[in-house]
Amino acid sequence: MSDPDAAVCNLYGVIQDKSMYGKIVKGIERSTFVIDAEGRVAKIYRKVKVAGHARAVLDDL
Numbered sequence: 689m690s691d692p693d694a695a696v697c698n699l700y701g702v703i704q705d706k707s708m709y710g711k712i713v714k715g716i717e718r719s720t721f722v723i724d725a726e727g728r729v730a731k732i733y734r735k736v737k738v739a740g741h742a743r744a745v746l747d748d749l
Contacts, residue, residue: 697716704717717734
């Protein structure tokens with residue numbers, strides 16, 4: 689998915705302040721949103737770490 693104007697990122701609240709080399713910058717918080725069959729957000733994973741994340745999501749599903 690492409691979100692060049694950050695519209696979807698803003699809707700989901702994933703643009704956060706981050707620290708990079710001692711400076712505060714805006715960045716995307718790595719997150720996963722599980723959407724159910726009715727189009728509702730069923731589960732949210734915030735501050736996702738890559739290692740083990742896919743397995744955790746599959747286990748929850």
